[in-house]
Amino acid sequence: MATPAVQLNLADGTPWNLAAHKGQPVLLNFWATWCEPCRTEMPLLEQLAARHQAQGLQLLAVNFQESESVVRRFVQSTNLKLPVLRDADGAVARAMGANIFPTTVAINRQGQAVFSVVGGCDWSRAPVSRWVEELVQAG
Numbered sequence: 001m002a003t004p005a006v007q008l009n010l011a012d013g014t015p016w017n018l019a020a021h022k023g024q025p026v027l028l029n030f031w032a033t034w035c036e037p038c039r040t041e042m043p044l045l046e047q048l049a050a051r052h053q054a055q056g057l058q059l060l061a062v063n064f065q066e067s068e069s070v071v072r073r074f075v076q077s078t079n080l081k082l083p084v085l086r087d088a089d090g091a092v093a094r095a096m097g098a099n100i101f102p103t104t105v106a107i108n109r110q111g112q113a114v115f116s117v118v119g120g121c122d123w124s125r126a127p128v129s130r131w132v133e134e135l136v137q138a139g
Contacts, residue, residue: 003113004095008062011071011084016060019111025052025135026107027059030087030098032066033074037120038102045104046081048123048132055136059083064101065090106135 006018006028018026029045031038042061049059061082063071068086075084087093096105097116104117114135121128 003107003111004092006092006096008085008087008092011063011068011075011086016083016085018107021058022111023109024056024058025109025138027057027104027132027135028062028085028096028107029059029082029102029104030062030064030093030096031102032064033070035101039078041102041120041123042078042080042082044121044123049082052132052136057132057136060085062087062092062098064093064098106131108135108138 003018008016010016027048029041031042033039045059045061049057059082061080062085064087071084071086074080093099093103096113097103098105100118102120105113106115108114115131117128123129123132
């Protein structure tokens with residue numbers, strides 16, 4: 001199955017396009033402010049992003065169908081450091097098969113979705129830590 005095109009705006013309105021990040025490993029974490037497992041997972045995702053920054057990992061929090069003001073308040077109140085994309089109509093989440101939150105989709109350097117993690121998890125533990133290692137080390 002082909003990886004769907006992802007063209008969304010960052011929370012500040014800047015356009016973001018998955019195709020422009022070909023050559024880099026990408027994790028797209030689909031979440032919502034009302035999702036408690038999503039909120040719990042955010043600090044772990046921030047740690048994961050920091051741990052693999054030197055290897056070029058792009059980790060983005062893709063908000064599902066919430067207003068700009070709700071997303072902005074959440075980012076400010078939690079001091080979230082991850083870049084936030086807004087999937088205002090939910091089309092990207094549906095295209096990626098993210099219908100349970102959180103869902104994280106891993107995209108390799110060739111731009112292909114290679115695995116998904118459904119539900120919140122501890123990103124520092126196996127097996128997901130090993131999957132991310134393989135994602136960032138693969139050429």
